[in-house]
Amino acid sequence: MRHVIEEARATAVEQGQSSDGALALISARAAAPEIHQAHDTIAVVTGQGAADPRSRFGLMAATLFAGDQLGELPDWLEALPDGARITVVVAPDATDATVLDRLSARIDTLTVVLKLLAATQRPCRMLVLTETGAGGAPAGEEAGIRAFMRVAINEFPDIDPRLVDVASPAPTEALAAIMAADDAERELRITASGVEISRIRRGMEREAPLGPDERAVLHFADGVGLDGFEWLRQARQEPGEGEIEIEVAAAGLNYRDVMVGLGLLDDDLLGAGLTRAALGFECAGRVSRVGLGVTRLRPGDAVMGFAAGAFASHITCPDWHFFPVPDGLDLEAAATIPVAFSTAWYALVERGHVRAGETVLIHGAAGGVGLAAVQIAKLHGAQVLGTASNDARRAIAMAAGADAVFDSRRERFADEIRRQIGSVDVVLNSLAGPAMLASFRLLKPFGRFLELGKRDFLDNTQLALRPFLRNIAYSGVDLDELLAADPALVREMMAKLAEAFGNQSLRPLTYRSFEAYEVGAAFRTMQASEHVGKIVIRPPQAARTDLASLSYAARPGLYVVVGGTTGFGFATARWLARKGASHLALLSRRGAVDADLAAELAEMRANGATVVVEALDVCDKAAVTETLGRLMREHGPLRGVIHAAVHLDDGLIANLTPERLRAVLRTKVDGVINLSDATEDLDPDIFVAYSSATTLIGSPGQGAYVAANGFMEGFMRGRRSRGRPGLAVGWGAIADVGLIARDK
Numbered sequence: 052m053r054h055v056i057e058e059a060r061a062t063a064v065e066q067g068q069s070s071d072g073a074l075a076l077i078s079a080r081a082a083a084p085e086i087h088q089a090h091d092t093i094a095v096v097t098g099q100g101a102a103d104p105r106s107r108f109g110l111m112a113a114t115l116f117a118g119d120q121l122g123e124l125p126d127w128l129e130a131l132p133d134g135a136r137i138t139v140v141v142a143p144d145a146t147d148a149t150v151l152d153r154l155s156a157r158i159d160t161l162t163v164v165l166k167l168l169a170a171t172q173r174p175c176r177m178l179v180l181t182e183t184g185a186g187g188a189p190a191g192e193e194a195g196i197r198a199f200m201r202v203a204i205n206e207f208p209d210i211d212p213r214l215v216d217v218a219s220p221a222p223t224e225a226l227a228a229i230m231a232a233d234d235a236e237r238e239l240r241i242t243a244s245g246v247e248i249s250r251i252r253r254g255m256e257r258e259a260p261l262g263p264d265e266r267a268v269l270h271f272a273d274g275v276g277l278d279g280f281e282w283l284r285q286a287r288q289e290p291g292e293g294e295i296e297i298e299v300a301a302a303g304l305n306y307r308d309v310m311v312g313l314g315l316l317d318d319d320l321l322g323a324g325l326t327r328a329a330l331g332f333e334c335a336g337r338v339s340r341v342g343l344g345v346t347r348l349r350p351g352d353a354v355m356g357f358a359a360g361a362f363a364s365h366i367t368c369p370d371w372h373f374f375p376v377p378d379g380l381d382l383e384a385a386a387t388i389p390v391a392f393s394t395a396w397y398a399l400v401e402r403g404h405v406r407a408g409e410t411v412l413i414h415g416a417a418g419g420v421g422l423a424a425v426q427i428a429k430l431h432g433a434q435v436l437g438t439a440s441n442d443a444r445r446a447i448a449m450a451a452g453a454d455a456v457f458d459s460r461r462e463r464f465a466d467e468i469r470r471q472i473g474s475v476d477v478v479l480n481s482l483a484g485p486a487m488l489a490s491f492r493l494l495k496p497f498g499r500f501l502e503l504g505k506r507d508f509l510d511n512t513q514l515a516l517r518p519f520l521r522n523i524a525y526s527g528v529d530l531d532e533l534l535a536a537d538p539a540l541v542r543e544m545m546a547k548l549a550e551a552f553g554n555q556s557l558r559p560l561t562y563r564s565f566e567a568y569e570v571g572a573a574f575r576t577m578q579a580s581e582h583v584g585k586i587v588i589r590p591p592q593a594a595r596t597d598l599a600s601l602s603y604a605a606r607p608g609l610y611v612v613v614g615g616t617t618g619f620g621f622a623t624a625r626w627l628a629r630k631g632a633s634h635l636a637l638l639s640r641r642g643a644v645d646a647d648l649a650a651e652l653a654e655m656r657a658n659g660a661t662v663v664v665e666a667l668d669v670c671d672k673a674a675v676t677e678t679l680g681r682l683m684r685e686h687g688p689l690r691g692v693i694h695a696a697v698h699l700d701d702g703l704i705a706n707l708t709p710e711r712l713r714a715v716l717r718t719k720v721d722g723v724i725n726l727s728d729a730t731e732d733l734d735p736d737i738f739v740a741y742s743s744a745t746t747l748i749g750s751p752g753q754g755a756y757v758a759a760n761g762f763m764e765g766f767m768r769g770r771r772s773r774g775r776p777g778l779a780v781g782w783g784a785i786a787d788v789g790l791i792a793r794d795k
């Protein structure tokens with residue numbers, strides 16, 4: 052799984068802009084923290100040579116330990132009176148040292164303070180301040196500190212460290228309130244307008260208004276259930292000959308959509324139909340464009356009809372699928388008509404041949420097809436019996452014209468009907484199992500059983516043939532297959548329905564409409580049969596980008612992969628070659644591809660890519676500049692830079708030495724800075740560094756690694772805020788290549 056950690060995007064999300072992080076850490080306005088008890092004794096720790104931070108942060112009463120004075124902190128702690136509550140604030144540094152030196156020194160200081168506070172027996176708290184960098188987001192260094200502290204939060208639960216990012220100028224009252232608060236917020240940001248807290252939000256906030264050539268299409272992610280829906284952005288389809296495009300006003304929801312959304316129906320089961328296992332197959336809207344040869348309908352016409360994938364803002368389909376909306380009907384009401392009324396009409400009139408004076412039993416009489424069937428059976432002069440699951444639904448079926456309505460939840464309905472009414476001529480069935488069989492047994496000789504449900508077909512329920520001696524007929528009814536097989540009959544039925552709506556002998560169904568963002572609720576309402584009549588869904592005006600539709604095309608030119616001689620870096624190079632990279636430079640300190648990758652390297656070359664393998668220590672600034680310059684002279688313009696180098700040396704913060712920390716930080720911190728500086732005047736399409744999902748969670752035992760990755764993430768945000776390409780990808784554990792696969 053791919054995680055892209057994008058704190059900077061978070062603010063953009065809040066401001067309603069788009070974000071392209073798969074996992075975004077977002078800021079939300081915090082409620083005022085509850086003030087519990089002030090920590091009355093405060094120490095401020097800062098690095099060597101830094102200005103006194105106390106006035107800047109409103110901490111004048113605090114004791115300062117700057118640089119070497121950190122060594123005095125243990126004695127100071129020791130000398131405090133019993134019961135004193137202590138807050139140690141670690142303030143940011145602003146020295147002239149290199150980024151690596153500063154970051155290492157700050158983490159060294161944090162490590163010392165963490166260890167000291169862990170050893171003290173007193174109630175204490177640690178507050179780590181960072182300062183928002185240019186562009187409103189913490190710069191690489193601050194992001195490195197924050198990432199390190201996420202590990203500290205996990206490794207030192209007793210100290211309960213907090214992170215506060217301070218936008219300058221610092222509103223000092225907010226800092227005081229945070230210090231006095233006793234809530235669970237561990238990452239906060241003070242801005243000019245208040246305190247923000249961080250939240251992790253799943254998914255990518257890519258929703259943006261549709262462009263004129265775009266449409267939104269409903270999609271359910273596999274295996275996520277009914278809340279896993281998204282409206283995805285696609286190109287609108289120009290209508291071809293005999294086709295129309297419709298701007299959808301509302302689409303009707305059918306039980307079959309719920310089953311498709313849950314992944315229970317697929318094209319194998321529904322393969323013979325017109326729309327098959329598409330989501331949505333009826334809607335109403337206005338014709339937006341017509342293709343060649345279409346004369347029946349014109350742009351602007353209000354239409355209702357059938358189309359595969361009707362949960363969309365626009366759909367393109369053959370013109371005969373759509374029919375003018377009868378005068379006086381609004382578009383949402385019209386969206387309730389096509390499936391319910393044509394299904395009921397086809398079943399009762401075409402297959403059931405219902406006649407005046409006959410008795411018709413309609414199961415689910417308060418549902419969409421059921422209510423339509425009640426009206427159609429009455430229109431044909433039948434006596435209508437219904438079933439429904441509760442009193443309210445039974446009352447609705449009665450109001451729609453049923454003569455008697457029974458309780459469908461108890462199979463006793465069959466006994467009651469037999470006792471009160473006798474047997475019936477026609478059953479419109481949607482009940483499964485024993486209820487279906489009980490209904491079947493209610494039929495008179497010459498009776499017609501019309502099966503709407505799918506469950507007994509899918510279960511291959513057995514039915515004894517003996518009753519068929521009495522001229523009984525059993526018909527399966529599937530509108531979708533009818534649409535595919537007999538368009539002329541569908542047209543004829545829709546014309547009769549339109550006429551009946553025109554002279555008001557039929558009325559559109561009662562319905563509930565849901566907004567696009569309520570799709571999950573709409574589907575669940577239907578799943579639980581909590582609705583009456585129809586459910587319609589209004590499509591959105593905005594949609595997200597379909598990630599599956601994104602594919603990367605490399606431009607011919609040079610791609611530099613540092614750490615490309617093995618593991619995930621090499622896999623990246625191979626992927627780039629497949630995507631069209633013509634020249635690849637695989638760089639690492641050893642400058643040799645792993646022996647077991649020789650065949651794959653040969654294959655890349657045989658497929659036409661020029662692949663050079665060279666020795667380069669990405670921490671050596673001069674060597675990076677020289678190597679990249681020479682490679683470009685030899686292999687053409689630089690198209691991409693991938694930093695996939697890593698030096699791993701895991702261990703708890705308590706065991707972290709300055710040397711071990713620095714070695715881990717260097718490869719990522721100096722590496723990415725050197726690559727960035729060497730390409731500052733160039734225009735690569737991509738500039739990518741490989742980070743890790745551990746940055747987000749602060750994986751215990753990986754303080755140095757997490758800090759290094761956190762730095763790269765902040766650094767990339769800084770690049771983007773300058774308009775430069777830059778992306779840090781927070782990969783999860785990779786099973787097949789790289790250091791974790793090797794260690795298995």
Ligand SMILES: NC(=O)c1ccc[n+]([C@@H]2O[C@H](COP(=O)([O-])OP(=O)(O)OC[C@H]3O[C@@H](n4cnc5c(N)ncnc54)[C@H](OP(=O)(O)O)[C@@H]3O)[C@@H](O)[C@H]2O)c1
Pocket residue numbers: 613614615616617618619620638639640641642667668669670694695696697698718741742743744781782783784785786788789790791792
């Ligand atoms: N594997 C995973 O599950 C996983 C998960 C999340 C993130 N990542 C990230 O993905 C990237 C690749 O990881 P990996 O698993 O492929 O690691 P790997 O197999 O250990 O490869 C690391 C590469 O970096 C090179 N390297 C180390 N220091 C270097 C330096 N100073 N200059 C130039 N090259 C240097 C190494 O070659 P030399 O020793 O010859 O220099 C090696 O080719 C890393 O950034 C890692 O943090 C990996």
